[in-house]
Amino acid sequence: MNVGTAHSEVNPNTRVMNSRGMWLSYILGIGLLHVILLSIPFASVPVVWTLTNLIHNLCMYLLLHTVKGTPFETPDQGKARLLTHWEQMDYGVQFTASRKFLTITPIVLVHICSAITRPVLVFEEESSPKRSSRGIRDIWGGTRTRRNVAKERQDGCVCFGFAGSSMSFMTAALPGTAAR
Amino acid sequence: EFWDTEFSSESILKSTMNDFICGQYNRPFLESFEETPMLVAVLTYMGYGILTIFGYLRDFLRHWKIERCHIAREKEEQRDFVPLYQDFENFYTRNLYMRIRDNWNRPICSVPGAKVDLMERTSRDYNWTFEYTGRVVLDVINLGSYNYLGFAENTGPCADSAAEITMKYGVGVASTRQEIGNLDRHEELEKLVAKFLGVESAMVFGMGFATNSMNIPALTGKGCLILSDELNHASLVLGARLSGSTIRVFKHNNMQSLEKLLRDAIVHGQPRTHRPWKKILIVVEGIYSMEGSIVRLPEVIDLKKRYRAYLYLDEAHSIGALGSRGRGVVDYFGLDPCDVDVLMGTFTKSFGAAGGYIAGKWELIEYLRSHSHSAVYATSMSPPVVEQIITSMKCIMGEDGTTIGCDRVRKLAENTVYFRRRLREMGFIIYGNEDSPVVPMMLYMPAKIGAFGREMLKRNIGVVVVGFPATPIIESRARFCISAAHTKEMLDRALSVISEVGDLLQLKYSRRRIQPSLSLPCDDIVFEDIDD
Numbered sequence: 227m228n229v230g231t232a233h234s235e236v237n238p239n240t241r242v243m244n245s246r247g248m249w250l251s252y253i254l255g256i257g258l259l260h261v262i263l264l265s266i267p268f269a270s271v272p273v274v275w276t277l278t279n280l281i282h283n284l285c286m287y288l289l290l291h292t293v294k295g296t297p298f299e300t301p302d303q304g305k306a307r308l309l310t311h312w313e314q315m316d317y318g319v320q321f322t323a324s325r326k327f328l329t330i331t332p333i334v335l336v337h338i339c340s341a342i343t344r345p346v347l348v349f350e351e352e353s354s355p356k357r358s359s360r361g362i363r364d365i366w367g368g369t370r371t372r373r374n375v376a377k378e379r380q381d382g383c384v385c386f387g388f389a390g391s392s393m394s395f396m397t398a399a400l401p402g403t404a405a406r
Numbered sequence: 407e408f409w410d411t412e413f414s415s416e417s418i419l420k421s422t423m424n425d426f427i428c429g430q431y432n433r434p435f436l437e438s439f440e441e442t443p444m445l446v447a448v449l450t451y452m453g454y455g456i457l458t459i460f461g462y463l464r465d466f467l468r469h470w471k472i473e474r475c476h477i478a479r480e481k482e483e484q485r486d487f488v489p490l491y492q493d494f495e496n497f498y499t500r501n502l503y504m505r506i507r508d509n510w511n512r513p514i515c516s517v518p519g520a521k522v523d524l525m526e527r528t529s530r531d532y533n534w535t536f537e538y539t540g541r542v543v544l545d546v547i548n549l550g551s552y553n554y555l556g557f558a559e560n561t562g563p564c565a566d567s568a569a570e571i572t573m574k575y576g577v578g579v580a581s582t583r584q585e586i587g588n589l590d591r592h593e594e595l596e597k598l599v600a601k602f603l604g605v606e607s608a609m610v611f612g613m614g615f616a617t618n619s620m621n622i623p624a625l626t627g628k629g630c631l632i633l634s635d636e637l638n639h640a641s642l643v644l645g646a647r648l649s650g651s652t653i654r655v656f657k658h659n660n661m662q663s664l665e666k667l668l669r670d671a672i673v674h675g676q677p678r679t680h681r682p683w684k685k686i687l688i689v690v691e692g693i694y695s696m697e698g699s700i701v702r703l704p705e706v707i708d709l710k711k712r713y714r715a716y717l718y719l720d721e722a723h724s725i726g727a728l729g730s731r732g733r734g735v736v737d738y739f740g741l742d743p744c745d746v747d748v749l750m751g752t753f754t755k756s757f758g759a760a761g762g763y764i765a766g767k768w769e770l771i772e773y774l775r776s777h778s779h780s781a782v783y784a785t786s787m788s789p790p791v792v793e794q795i796i797t798s799m800k801c802i803m804g805e806d807g808t809t810i811g812c813d814r815v816r817k818l819a820e821n822t823v824y825f826r827r828r829l830r831e832m833g834f835i836i837y838g839n840e841d842s843p844v845v846p847m848m849l850y851m852p853a854k855i856g857a858f859g860r861e862m863l864k865r866n867i868g869v870v871v872v873g874f875p876a877t878p879i880i881e882s883r884a885r886f887c888i889s890a891a892h893t894k895e896m897l898d899r900a901l902s903v904i905s906e907v908g909d910l911l912q913l914k915y916s917r918r919r920i921q922p923s924l925s926l927p928c929d930d931i932v933f934e935d936i937d938d
Contacts (some may be wrong), residue, residue, distance in 0.1 A: 233636060233696070234655065239874045247447025254448060255455075271756045297497035298875050301640075306767055307492065 234304045239314050243324040256282055256335070272343040279339045283332055290328070408598065432740050436840040437659075437699055442880055443915055446850050448531030449878045453851050461501030465493075468605075476534040479867065492507075498875070506856030507533040507869055515542060517560045518551040520891035522868060543866070548894050549886045550870035554727040554843050555814045556891030557798045563806065564758065564797040568790040575789035587786040595792050599763050602799055603733060604743040608765035610795075611780045612787045614722060614752035615641040615764030620734070620780035622651040622718070625748065630685040631671050631795075633664060633715070635701075637694050644718060652677070658697070661705045664688070668713045686715035692724030692735035692751075698838020698846050700724070703735055707745045716746040726756025727843050732802045732815040738841070756802075759794040761787050778856065804864050818843060818890040821897060825888050828901050833914035838884070845886040845906075848911075855909050861907045867900055 235241060242248065258367045260278045262387050263269065269277070299305060316322045467473040477500055480487060508529060516523040524543040527536045541749040557564060562592045563813065571591070578784050581587030592610065597606040601751065611617045622645030626632060630651040634642060646653050654671070656663040668686065688710060690701045700720075710717045721734045729737030736743045748766050749836040764774060775781055802811035822843045829836050835848040849855055855873045873882040892900075908914050 229465075233878065234634065234638050234640075235636075235878075238879065242879055245447070246442050247444050247880070248451060250444065251448045251451040294492070295494050297494060298499065299495050304495075309494070333512060 237296060237300050237314060237317075238298075239296050239306070239311060240317050242327070243315055244322075249324075249327055252331070256331075275339045275342050279335055282335060286328075286332065325362050385406075407818060408474050426843060427762060435700075435702070437838065439697070439699075439837050440835045440916060442766050442848075442850065443917065444569075446800050446915055448881050452794050453853055454879070457502055457852060464501060465497070475605065477628060490713055493677055504533050506859070506873075508536070508802070509856060509859035510757070512868070515905065517558055517559050518548055518549055518553060520553070520556065520889055520893070520896060521545045522548040522551070524868065543863075544862070546866050546868045547892075547900050548868050549586065549900060550868050551889070552723070552755040552887055553721075553758070553889040553891060554818055554887070555732070555758075555798075555802065555811075557756065557759070557794075557801075558888050559891075563801070567797045568793045569791040572790045574822040577788055577790060579788060581785065582783060583781045589786070590790070591792045591929065592786060595787075595796055596763075597798060598763055602803060603749055603765050604737075605749060605765045605767070607768045607770075608763050609771050609774055609778075609781070610753075610761055610763045610787055610792075611778075612761050613780075614754050614760070614762035616780050617750060617752070617764060618642050618720065618783060619645040619648060621750075621764055621778050622646055622687075624777045624779065625649070625718070626651045626685055626687050629676065629681075629683065630687065630690055631683045632687050633667055633671075634689040635659070635691065635694075637697060638689060639695070639722070639838060640892060642689055642691070642784045646792045650836075651687075658694070659699055659702055661702055662710065664706070665709055665713075668709060668715060672713060686713070687716050687718055689718045689720070691718060691841075692721035692728065693842050693844055695844055695846075695874065696846060696883070698836075698842045698844040700728070700735060700738070700839040700842055703741060711745075714749040718750065719744075719746045720752040721749065722762075723755055723844060725751040726802060726815075730815070732756075732811065742755055744845070750767060753791075753795050757795050757798045759791045759798070761791060761795070818888065821888045821890065821892055821894075824894075825886070825897055828917070829904070832901075832905050832908065833916045834904075835916045837935065840910050843888040845888065846883040847886065848915065849882045849913060850880055850915070851886055852882065854913065857911055858907060858913070860883055861910065862903065865907070866902045867903055868878075 231370045232276075258277065259281060260274065263274045263281075264271075265279050266274070292308050293311050295304075296314075310316075312328075315324060410600065417774070425516050460790065466471065468475045468477075471538070478495070480490065491698045508527070513525045514522050515528075524546050526539045527542050528539055551558060559565065575591070579587040579589065583592070595610055596608045599610065600606060610771055611620075616637070618641035622632075626649045627644075628650045630649070632646045632651045632653045633656055634646055634653060636655055654667050656667050671683060672685060674680060680783070686707060690703075690706060693700055701919050703719075704715060709715070719735070724738070725734040726732050731737055732748075736749075746766075748770065749765060750762065750764050754760040764771070797806070799810075800806045801808070802815065802905060804811055821843070822841060822845075826836060826845060827839060829845065829847065837846045837848065849858055849871065852873060855871045859869060859871045869884050869886065871882070871884045877883060887896075
């Protein structure tokens with residue numbers, strides 16, 4: 227067993243995300259995770275979506291940004307030993323198709339998740355005494371008044387998920403850390 | 407038959423387009439690399455995913471001493487030393503490779519001809535250690551040895567002459583070519599090789615891998631450019647890296663990609679200084695052993711002449727196996743061997759010996775005699791091996807007075823066409839050119855790699871299987887090497903067994919969607935490891 231016997235690719239890890247069917251398998255994997263979580267009897271749909279988002283972000287963070295090196299010995303004397311999989315992809319070239327896809331997917335996922343946990347509220351035309359308690363208007367059109375405090379817990383979950391997905395986005399955007 | 411005619415007429419149409427383009431193909435060039443079915447790709451990733459999860463689980467169990475650990479560890483006293491290897495670097499070996507390790511390194515105990523004897527071995531701890539039962543599995547049909555013309559035999563004129571020479575010269579040479587290891591048999595062999603290939607002069611070396619890795623550094627250096635194919639062998643890659651030249655990789659057999667690289671190189675020159683390159687060397691192989699594809703030699707020579715580059719052709723698998731007279735890929739296309747600057751090949755595959763040669767102009771070979779590492783520092787070829795090559799080469803050329811060589815070359819071509827046609831009809835996905843004796847059959851899934859190897863051995867057929875990371879992640883394959891020594895009965899038996907195992911493991915993936923061949927303009931960029 228030797229890396230690169232059939233091809234002169236020094237580090238096959240760089241090409242894995244570009245292979246045929248990888249993106250589809252990734253989406254199907256998220257779908258499978260979602261279906262497994264849906265089968266938990268006491269979880270409601272918004273909670274399941276939030277859990278999907280969280281577990282997906284955690285797994286992607288561990289696999290792409292924490293584990294370093296390659297699971298096999300490469301013939302280039304270990305140039306990639308200190309690089310995470312995200313840094314190894316396409317030999318460090320930024321903004322390739324796979325990187326864009328992997329950046330966009332968690333963002334799309336968190337938007338779907340939020341749309342299901344906190345559907346957009348219609349802004350109600352109230353009389354002036356109630357206007358003072360308007361509070362902060364967030365980007366999905368709802369307002370955070372005392373009525374909506376009960377939904378704070380779900381807000382928190384959504385915010386966690388968003389933070390997790392934006393980590394991969396920032397890693398891509400900061401040129402220093404990613405390009406090596 | 408309908409599919410066959412449609413497929414062949416489509417490819418003949420493409421190759422007549424080629425004819426129009428370069429006017430040098432005198433026969434249809436039929437190559438196909440059918441695309442992976444999407445469902446199979448998804449299942450393959452799922453397979454690797456499950457194996458990875460179980461790998462992590464087993465590592466966890468081994469770490470907490472719940473499961474016994476068979477891996478070599480440092481001793482108790484060395485616990486605080488820097489570890490010998492990173493745990494993660496060994497992940498693939500201990501969790502995936504070890505599971506199916508019994509398909510490789512099988513000890514054989516007879517000459518690797520058309521049939522071979524294997525030593526039977528079992529393992530009680532899941533392939534961590536092997537025990538020999540003492541029995542020998544006799545007459546296993548050998549579909550894995552590079553024995554294209556059937557010269558791997560221990561009887562016959564080649565073996566007799568080799569034995570005779572051993573009585574006269576002994577087995578070892580005890581010196582390098584440059585010192586006192588230059589036998590008269592070496593000189594005769596070199597003249598014979600030059601005559602065989604139709605060039606001025608040739609030089610032989612003791613080891614095929616070392617021929618590439620030690621001679622490319624002698625030909626190019628810093629300030630030169632090497633354009634090498636994506637799927638070149640490890641020896642060519644090593645030689646290119648050792649030379650210190652800039653290496654640029656073009657897509658496999660893709661002439662548009664090669665032309666683009668040539669034009670960019672000539673227009674822009676060296677990376678920072680923009681000085682012109684000292685030399686541009688195009689490195690290609692005759693037959694690529696893992697894909698079974700044949701290089702588009704007429705187009706490469708056309709490009710080489712147009713852009714004034716040099717060509718290094720590695721005919722390791724194609725010498726003796728292609729061409730109407732067995733003279734390799736140059737003979738197959740009917741081209742002039744003087745067009746190729748450096749002809750390289752090995753004697754391991756078609757001549758039943760070991761070693762390699764480099765052939766070309768007289769000045770080149772004289773230069774290599776004093777500047778090649780292999781000539782100056784490595785021991786020269788052993789006399790019985792030299793004699794084996796001389797006898798087999800004379801046989802192929804017909805100089806020994808018989809037609810055995812000619813018959814074998816023709817038999818190999820017939821066997822190849824027959825085997826490939828039958829496998830394709832059965833519905834397997836086969837890569838490569840219709841005329842190449844190397845037949846890679848796709849398996850795709852990691853579990854099927856092990857299963858195929860074992861099932862074939864149970865039915866007395868020995869095959870070679872290859873998986874990730876030696877191949878790309880979804881393209882694991884079994885590679886058959888057809889030989890002129892295989893009789894039609896052997897091939898029929900092998901084909902029926904392959905069909906049976908293919909039904910058992912559901913390997914018949916082909917949907918007759920032949921991918922249009924690689925003569926598409928390259929519009930996607932290849933990301934490569936740039937280190938200047």
